């Protein structure tokens with residue numbers, strides 16, 4: 188079987204159009220999501236309107252995608268998996284692939300190059316170096332601290348971008364930084380973090396003015412379930428295209444992108460490729476971050492504690508469906524102002540179908556990873572909204588309790604092999620915070636009070652108390668019992684009966 192390359196690409200398999208040699212876009216975070224989402228929209232846009240919109244791709248530290256992409260002239264396939272069909276197409280829009288930790292100067296030079304006009308980011312919630320306590324740049328992170336002291340030799344993502352913008356400010360060429368991560372107000376947040384870094388590192392006033400006036404940070408809501416690549420993905424591509432792709436991407440059929448049309452130096456015709464340009468992006472973000480991502484976390488942690496390896500297997504459990512439906516109905520929906528003309532019923536029905544997609548094999552351990560950073564985007568504001576109106580958000584408390592039990596189990600409780608697979612950089616800190624606590628309740632309280640949740644939420648004692656109770660129920664009687672307890676409490680909530 189030949190490997191995928193420029194000469195072995197099967198006829199007619201390219202999605203949209205191939206990009207020209209000049210990359211007008213730099214991308215940081217060359218993982219699966221970018222390759223199934225922004226890159227596909229770019230390829231389709233280029234087929235409708237030509238432009239200098241190739242992508243110069245950078246991974247943070249890993250060779251996993253960079254090396255195979257180089258070997259394949261930056262081509263790769265996207266395998267679209269729905270319950271009744273499989274479609275495979277090849278994306279050919281990247282014009283470079285490198286690893287930032289190997290050559291930070293190449294990333295800095297690329298962003299500073301005046302011919303680059305957009306920097307797109309999929310660096311995960313952790314990449315933004317944002318404190319869960321303050322919501323500001325986290326100066327306790329060693330890389331951030333050392334970058335502030337020595338901004339010319341950066342290592343953190345924000346430090347690297349700030350350095351590149353400092354050099355770019357000499358030419359004064361405008362550019363757009365477009366966050367495509369699951370972060371509330373992702374554009375505005377990125378701008379604030381970069382400005383906070385420039386302030387902390389005593390950057391020149393000209394640089395600050397350049398970033399404030401000539402760099403645009405549109406918000407964007409991104410949506411396409413894109414799991415990790417497996418041996419099955421590679422085998423599917425071989426069967427359908429007759430070539431061996433070293434780095435294919437599996438994804439669902441559904442894809443959505445809502446952006447603010449505030450670009451400082453042009454953009455590809457993404458609107459013609461299906462992206463929605465809107466002045467209500469933050470409302471779309473809220474819908475997506477809470478109804479989809481917040482529920483996804485609940486499915487992942489309950490599923491993992493129940494021994495379910497994939498989201499589809501977890502979603503097949505009636506107790507999980509019931510918990511998630513209550514969570515959406517009682518805790519998330521009341522906290523959201525919906526975009527104009529948005530039909531929540533239709534959206535919720537489509538979520539159910541998407542989570543039921545067995546062929547995606549989206550792992551609960553993947554969705555549950557980095558919960559210490561992700562839950563902050565999904566839980567506190569919605570929970571505070573309920574608490575401020577006198578109601579305990581039982582299902583949000585259940586989400587936090589299930590996360591605690593999966594990541595920092597107490598009192599001899601074994602959360603099982605699926606939970607053990609969940610990657611959580613704060614695992615050590617969580618365990619340390621609970622080391623001297625000898626009951627599940629006290630351990631849960633220690634976690635709530637040790638900076639893992641914002642102080643505004645912890646100030647609501649009834650929320651912490653509810654998390655403690657549900658942690659104890661999980662430890663003593665299991666995730667199903669805790670879920671039943673939370674659902675029963677919602678159903679007998681006096682506020683709900685008024």
Ligand SMILES: NC(=O)c1ccc[n+]([C@@H]2O[C@H](COP(=O)([O-])OP(=O)(O)OC[C@H]3O[C@@H](n4cnc5c(N)ncnc54)[C@H](O)[C@@H]3O)[C@@H](O)[C@H]2O)c1
Pocket residue numbers: 215216217218219220221245246247248249309310311312313314315344367368369370409410411412413414
């Ligand atoms: N996978 C999805 O279904 C999906 C959907 C919507 C949005 N997203 C967003 O995309 C992000 C990446 O998802 P993925 O599926 O591509 O994951 P992935 O594991 O395939 O890739 C993660 C990427 O993040 C980068 N990264 C991680 N930590 C970083 C850091 N500290 N600094 C800079 N870069 C860093 C890595 O280089 C890698 O390219 C998610 O965290 C989320 O915000 C993903």
Ligand SMILES: O=P(O)(O)OC[C@@H](O)[C@@H](O)[C@H](O)[C@H](O)CO
Pocket residue numbers: 312369409410411412413479480483484553554561
């Ligand atoms: O990508 P994360 O890590 O922020 O969250 C995990 C999933 O909820 C997420 O990837 C969804 O699949 C995605 O956001 C759907 O668009």
